[in-house]
Amino acid sequence: MPSLKFLGTGTSHGVPEIACSCDVCTSTNSKNRRLRSCALFQKNGRSLLIDCSKDFREQALVHKIINITDILVTHAHADHVFGLDELRVYNRLHKNRINLYMSPECDNSLRILFPYIYGQPLQKGGGVSLLDNHVVQPGIAFDAAGFKIVPIPVMHGKLPVYGYRIGDLAYITDCSYISEESFKLVRGVKVLVLGALRYREHPTHFNLDQAVEAAQIIGADQTWFVHISHNLDHDKVNSELPDNINLAYDGLTVRF
Ligand SMILES: [Zn+2]
Ligand SMILES: [Zn+2]
Ligand SMILES: [Zn+2]
Structure with a gap:
Protein backbone atom coordinates (compact mmCIF):
# COMPACT_ATOMS: atom_id res chain seq x y z
CA MET A 1 0.00 0.00 0.00
CA PRO A 2 1.45 3.43 -0.90
CA SER A 3 2.27 5.75 1.98
CA LEU A 4 2.96 9.44 2.41
CA LYS A 5 5.25 10.73 5.13
CA PHE A 6 5.06 14.41 6.07
CA ASP A 23 2.21 30.73 22.45
CA VAL A 24 2.68 28.39 19.50
CA CYS A 25 6.36 29.23 18.97
CA THR A 26 7.07 28.61 22.67
CA SER A 27 4.77 25.57 22.94
CA THR A 28 6.16 22.32 24.36
CA ASN A 29 3.88 20.27 22.06
CA SER A 30 6.17 18.73 19.43
CA LYS A 31 3.31 18.92 16.91
CA ASN A 32 3.70 22.70 17.02
CA ARG A 33 7.24 22.37 15.67
CA ARG A 34 7.03 22.54 11.89
CA LEU A 35 9.85 22.30 9.38
CA ARG A 36 9.27 23.67 5.89
CA SER A 37 6.69 21.70 3.84
CA CYS A 38 7.93 18.64 1.98
CA ALA A 39 6.72 15.01 1.82
CA LEU A 40 7.88 11.53 0.83
CA PHE A 41 5.77 8.95 -1.04
CA GLN A 42 6.78 5.30 -0.78
CA LYS A 43 5.51 2.22 -2.62
CA ASN A 44 7.08 -1.18 -3.31
CA GLY A 45 10.44 0.00 -2.04
CA ARG A 46 10.47 3.06 -4.29
CA SER A 47 10.36 6.67 -3.13
CA LEU A 48 9.17 9.92 -4.59
CA LEU A 49 9.81 13.26 -2.91
CA ILE A 50 7.43 16.19 -3.27
CA ASP A 51 9.36 19.45 -3.01
CA CYS A 52 12.83 19.65 -1.51
CA SER A 53 12.50 22.07 1.36
CA LYS A 54 15.02 24.41 2.89
CA ASP A 55 15.05 21.97 5.82
CA PHE A 56 15.71 18.88 3.67
CA ARG A 57 19.06 18.13 5.29
CA GLU A 58 17.48 17.81 8.73
CA GLN A 59 14.50 15.90 7.30
CA ALA A 60 16.77 13.41 5.49
CA LEU A 61 18.81 12.85 8.66
CA VAL A 62 15.80 12.39 10.96
CA HIS A 63 13.99 10.02 8.58
CA LYS A 64 17.15 8.27 7.32
CA ILE A 65 16.44 8.95 3.65
CA ILE A 66 19.27 7.16 1.88
CA ASN A 67 18.38 7.85 -1.72
CA ILE A 68 16.18 10.12 -3.83
CA THR A 69 15.77 9.56 -7.56
CA ASP A 70 12.62 11.52 -8.45
CA ILE A 71 11.05 14.74 -7.16
CA LEU A 72 7.74 16.45 -7.90
CA VAL A 73 8.23 20.20 -7.57
CA THR A 74 5.16 22.34 -6.82
CA HIS A 75 6.81 25.73 -7.43
CA ALA A 76 10.16 27.47 -7.08
CA HIS A 77 9.70 29.45 -3.85
CA ALA A 78 12.68 29.19 -1.53
CA ASP A 79 10.94 27.13 1.16
CA HIS A 80 10.14 24.40 -1.41
CA VAL A 81 13.39 24.20 -3.40
CA PHE A 82 16.35 25.45 -1.37
CA GLY A 83 17.11 21.88 -0.29
CA LEU A 84 18.06 20.96 -3.87
CA ASP A 85 21.69 21.69 -3.02
CA GLU A 86 21.63 18.87 -0.45
CA LEU A 87 21.02 16.27 -3.17
CA ARG A 88 24.69 16.30 -4.23
CA VAL A 89 25.32 13.61 -1.69
CA TYR A 90 22.88 11.20 -3.40
CA ASN A 91 24.45 11.89 -6.80
CA ARG A 92 27.83 10.99 -5.32
CA LEU A 93 26.67 7.91 -3.37
CA HIS A 94 24.47 6.38 -6.06
CA LYS A 95 26.21 7.75 -9.17
CA ASN A 96 22.93 8.82 -10.71
CA ARG A 97 21.25 12.04 -11.75
CA ILE A 98 17.95 13.05 -10.13
CA ASN A 99 14.72 13.63 -12.08
CA LEU A 100 12.63 16.69 -11.25
CA TYR A 101 9.07 17.14 -12.59
CA MET A 102 7.50 20.60 -12.75
CA SER A 103 5.54 23.28 -14.62
CA PRO A 104 7.17 25.42 -17.36
CA GLU A 105 7.15 28.44 -14.98
CA CYS A 106 8.93 26.45 -12.30
CA ASP A 107 11.55 25.22 -14.78
CA ASN A 108 12.31 28.84 -15.79
CA SER A 109 12.57 29.98 -12.17
CA LEU A 110 14.88 27.13 -11.10
CA ARG A 111 17.30 27.97 -13.91
CA ILE A 112 17.43 31.58 -12.64
CA LEU A 113 17.76 30.56 -8.97
CA PHE A 114 20.47 27.96 -9.55
CA PRO A 115 22.70 29.08 -12.47
CA TYR A 116 25.55 26.95 -11.09
CA ILE A 117 23.37 23.80 -11.33
CA TYR A 118 21.69 24.39 -14.68
CA GLY A 119 24.41 26.39 -16.46
CA GLN A 120 28.15 26.58 -16.21
CA PRO A 121 29.55 26.02 -12.70
CA LEU A 122 30.96 29.31 -11.40
CA GLN A 123 34.25 27.70 -10.55
CA LYS A 124 35.73 24.27 -10.77
CA GLY A 125 36.12 22.15 -7.67
CA GLY A 126 32.81 22.43 -5.81
CA GLY A 127 30.29 19.65 -6.46
CA VAL A 128 26.80 20.66 -7.55
CA SER A 129 23.56 18.67 -7.60
CA LEU A 130 23.05 16.80 -10.89
CA LEU A 131 19.40 17.41 -11.75
CA ASP A 132 17.34 16.74 -14.88
CA ASN A 133 14.25 18.93 -15.19
CA HIS A 134 11.18 17.43 -16.89
CA VAL A 135 8.38 19.83 -17.73
CA VAL A 136 4.99 18.16 -17.30
CA GLN A 137 1.60 19.43 -18.47
CA PRO A 138 -1.50 20.20 -16.41
CA GLY A 139 -3.95 17.32 -16.30
CA ILE A 140 -1.70 15.00 -18.36
CA ALA A 141 -0.66 11.85 -16.48
CA PHE A 142 2.98 10.74 -16.37
CA ASP A 143 5.01 8.07 -14.57
CA ALA A 144 7.78 8.69 -12.04
CA ALA A 145 9.44 6.18 -9.70
CA GLY A 146 6.64 3.69 -10.39
CA PHE A 147 3.88 6.15 -9.47
CA LYS A 148 1.25 7.44 -11.92
CA ILE A 149 0.94 11.18 -11.40
CA VAL A 150 -1.35 13.92 -12.67
CA PRO A 151 -0.31 17.60 -12.30
CA ILE A 152 -3.12 19.74 -10.86
CA PRO A 153 -2.80 23.42 -11.87
CA VAL A 154 -3.81 25.86 -9.10
CA MET A 155 -3.09 29.52 -8.33
CA HIS A 156 -0.81 30.72 -5.52
CA GLY A 157 -1.74 34.44 -5.59
CA LYS A 158 -0.85 35.39 -9.19
CA LEU A 159 1.61 32.52 -9.60
CA PRO A 160 0.47 29.37 -11.41
CA VAL A 161 1.73 26.35 -9.42
CA TYR A 162 1.12 22.62 -9.43
CA GLY A 163 -0.47 20.26 -6.98
CA TYR A 164 -0.18 16.58 -7.82
CA ARG A 165 -2.58 13.66 -7.79
CA ILE A 166 -0.96 10.31 -7.05
CA GLY A 167 -3.59 7.59 -7.29
CA ASP A 168 -6.16 8.24 -4.59
CA LEU A 169 -4.21 11.05 -2.95
CA ALA A 170 -3.92 14.72 -3.96
CA TYR A 171 -1.20 17.01 -2.58
CA ILE A 172 -1.84 20.75 -3.01
CA THR A 173 0.32 22.99 -0.83
CA ASP A 174 0.64 26.73 -1.57
CA CYS A 175 -2.72 27.64 -3.06
CA SER A 176 -5.28 30.45 -2.98
CA TYR A 177 -7.55 29.39 -5.87
CA ILE A 178 -8.65 26.10 -7.45
CA SER A 179 -10.50 26.24 -10.79
CA GLU A 180 -13.50 24.08 -11.70
CA GLU A 181 -11.27 22.08 -14.07
CA SER A 182 -8.78 21.39 -11.30
CA PHE A 183 -11.52 20.39 -8.85
CA LYS A 184 -12.52 17.80 -11.47
CA LEU A 185 -8.94 16.48 -11.64
CA VAL A 186 -8.98 15.68 -7.91
CA ARG A 187 -12.50 14.29 -7.83
CA GLY A 188 -12.75 10.98 -5.96
CA VAL A 189 -9.48 11.12 -4.01
CA LYS A 190 -9.55 9.36 -0.65
CA VAL A 191 -6.83 11.49 0.93
CA LEU A 192 -6.33 15.21 0.37
CA VAL A 193 -3.32 17.22 1.52
CA LEU A 194 -4.02 20.96 1.33
CA GLY A 195 -2.30 24.17 2.45
CA ALA A 196 -4.01 26.12 5.29
CA LEU A 197 -1.92 29.02 6.54
CA ARG A 198 -3.69 30.81 9.40
CA TYR A 199 -7.04 32.19 10.60
CA ARG A 200 -6.88 35.53 8.75
CA GLU A 201 -7.10 35.76 4.96
CA HIS A 202 -3.86 36.00 2.99
CA PRO A 203 -3.27 37.12 -0.61
CA THR A 204 -1.49 33.94 -1.74
CA HIS A 205 -2.63 31.14 0.60
CA PHE A 206 -5.94 29.66 1.72
CA ASN A 207 -6.74 30.57 5.29
CA LEU A 208 -8.36 27.93 7.49
CA ASP A 209 -11.97 28.70 6.42
CA GLN A 210 -11.10 28.72 2.72
CA ALA A 211 -9.15 25.47 3.04
CA VAL A 212 -12.08 23.80 4.86
CA GLU A 213 -14.43 25.01 2.10
CA ALA A 214 -12.19 23.61 -0.67
CA ALA A 215 -11.71 20.35 1.26
CA GLN A 216 -15.46 19.93 1.61
CA ILE A 217 -15.97 20.49 -2.14
CA ILE A 218 -13.33 17.84 -2.89
CA GLY A 219 -14.87 15.56 -0.27
CA ALA A 220 -11.96 13.22 0.46
CA ASP A 221 -12.41 10.64 3.23
CA GLN A 222 -9.58 12.39 5.09
CA THR A 223 -7.99 15.81 4.60
CA TRP A 224 -4.66 16.85 6.12
CA PHE A 225 -3.67 20.53 6.26
CA VAL A 226 -0.04 21.58 5.74
CA HIS A 227 2.02 24.78 5.21
CA ILE A 228 0.84 25.93 8.63
CA SER A 229 1.98 29.15 10.33
CA HIS A 230 2.59 29.89 14.01
CA ASN A 231 -0.91 31.30 14.08
CA LEU A 232 -2.41 27.80 14.42
CA ASP A 233 -2.01 25.71 17.59
CA HIS A 234 -2.15 22.01 16.69
CA ASP A 235 -4.51 20.72 19.38
CA LYS A 236 -6.75 23.78 19.52
CA VAL A 237 -7.32 23.93 15.75
CA ASN A 238 -7.83 20.17 15.45
CA SER A 239 -10.52 20.31 18.13
CA GLU A 240 -12.36 22.97 16.09
CA LEU A 241 -12.11 21.25 12.67
CA PRO A 242 -14.61 18.73 11.23
CA ASP A 243 -13.81 15.10 12.15
CA ASN A 244 -12.23 14.14 8.81
CA ILE A 245 -10.13 17.31 8.44
CA ASN A 246 -7.01 17.71 10.58
CA LEU A 247 -3.75 19.59 10.77
CA ALA A 248 -0.91 17.28 9.74
CA TYR A 249 2.32 17.26 11.73
CA ASP A 250 5.96 16.53 11.00
CA GLY A 251 6.66 12.80 10.91
CA LEU A 252 3.03 11.70 10.36
CA THR A 253 2.67 8.82 7.88
CA VAL A 254 -0.63 8.13 6.10
CA ARG A 255 -1.55 5.24 3.79
CA PHE A 256 -3.74 5.54 0.75
ZN1 LIG B 1 5.24 32.69 16.89
ZN1 LIG C 1 5.00 29.57 -2.28
ZN1 LIG D 1 5.57 27.74 0.58
Missing part, protein backbone atom coordinates in the same frame (compact mmCIF):
# COMPACT_ATOMS: atom_id res chain seq x y z
CA LEU A 7 8.67 15.57 6.40
CA GLY A 8 7.62 19.14 7.11
CA THR A 9 4.26 20.86 7.58
CA GLY A 10 5.30 24.47 8.22
CA THR A 11 4.93 27.66 6.25
CA SER A 12 7.94 29.43 4.71
CA HIS A 13 9.15 30.78 8.09
CA GLY A 14 8.91 27.42 9.80
CA VAL A 15 7.52 27.12 13.34
CA PRO A 16 8.84 28.36 15.70
CA GLU A 17 9.55 31.55 13.78
CA ILE A 18 12.86 33.25 14.41
CA ALA A 19 12.60 35.77 17.28
CA CYS A 20 8.94 35.03 18.08
CA SER A 21 7.69 34.36 21.58
CA CYS A 22 4.02 33.66 20.81
